[in-house]
Amino acid sequence: MPSIIDFNTASGQDCRNCDVKGRSEWNALDSNELETFSRLRIHRKFNAGDPIFLEGEACEGIYCLEKGLVGIRKSDPNGSSFMLRLSYPGDTLGYRAFVSDDFHETTAEALEPSSMCFIPKSPLKKLMHKNPSLCFRFLEHAARDLKTADECALQLSSYPVPSRLIHILVTLGRFFGASDNDGALFLTLPITKADLASLIHTRPETLSRAIRKLENDNIVSFSGRTVRLTNVGPHLRNSHGHESPG
Amino acid sequence: MPSIIDFNTASGQDCRNCDVKGRSEWNALDSNELETFSRLRIHRKFNAGDPIFLEGEACEGIYCLEKGLVGIRKSDPNGSSFMLRLSYPGDTLGYRAFVSDDFHETTAEALEPSSMCFIPKSPLKKLMHKNPSLCFRFLEHAARDLKTADECALQLSSYPVPSRLIHILVTLGRFFGASDNDGALFLTLPITKADLASLIHTRPETLSRAIRKLENDNIVSFSGRTVRLTNVGPHLRNSHGHESPG
């Protein structure tokens, strides 16, 4: 359960100087609108493991992720849960259900301590219908998501597990990694290996073996959740794929 | 008052009484706007096999499919082409690139003789920024597409080829099929087996064997491109998947 205590004061700021504003839909709003909007939103904090919304739940509004990391899951027909994708600061969560006036078809779960702004459904819908630019921002967001969805589908049936692993490590590296002098990329996995496996649509055992293989090829080296990546360039024909971190 | 000069006599109608209007984004426009819009669009016809736009091409506008069938392809890293999905009357083509101001990342090809309306980019963008409801319609469309994308991803890694085959046959049946007295569903495949194979992310050989298998199980029977489906119910746990035909 999210903490009840603090609403807007938590981050000690209003939306006008939010870190992620430039990356979110809200920079379609002018300063005036932003101030109104500021009073609309409800600031919430989540601990790692906290659910933000659940699959099948009615959509009450959307969330703007300010800080932290969120996993988007979907249960598969066998009942087990499946990590579909990750959401990073600046992302908007739950807009699919919001737009379609639908139930959530995925579960969102904080993977790190995260702070986000909740914007209730009905005033937001009014705001969007008054403000075409805001609407268009959302449309742009959806278009980006559609592009990555197509690319994922293609990647899934064109590349074997080790390639997909390199690819996601590089993507994660953009957010969590740092390069050293040799040009090697270091990163600490923000998620369990099991979740990493489902992100690339495979099983933990297969992931484990793929890691072995890439280590033997001297492409990566793992030590717990710390990863060192080298010479990935030649293994990434299709590296232009995912969105840039901003 | 019908306009005297009608660019669009091809279909003998303006947008106000277009068959697919109710299914398209354009029914967000009022009668007045529709008339203006009618003069904006350019009616085009394509023969089976004609390309509508090509992967990598600049996006000049979007297409509203009035009649026919269109295949959306994407070339995979090995250079071969991949059928990603089909578009049916009422669908809007090329809006992803339009919204993102991007090149087309897919190729659209008429699979049957098709008639469509082309709406040039720049006036449409103006129209959308003036008309939030229109904008929101597109957003709804994108949201639907995102939902199916998620469902496809899940299906792809949860179900074997024969299940995926049943699933797509049922989906195609909604558009091309007819039921007989026994409740069996008949349909004629609008695409080659090779394209059908890539729609369910497999190879023609594997598709062929999956068909054999389902025939032995008395679930389907093929005769050329004519398919008869029976007793699919129990094989479709997840049948709520795709959009309804409208």
Place this chain on the structure above:
DNA sequence: CGCCAGGTTGATTTCGCTCAAGCAATGTGG
């Protein structure tokens, strides 16, 4: 301490891919 979740490893199986051949229908040019 025992227990458990997260992770690895090994053995085995299976699904689907590749390669290769064959075949029917259609087209094409001499």
Place this chain on the structure above:
DNA sequence: CCACATTGCTTGAGCGAAATCAACCTGGCG
């Protein structure tokens, strides 16, 4: 009208990637 590609599809044989099943290890943690 025949010889011959070409296209769409099927079939067989073999292989390989990844799933499955099962055991086991490790580090927390009550």
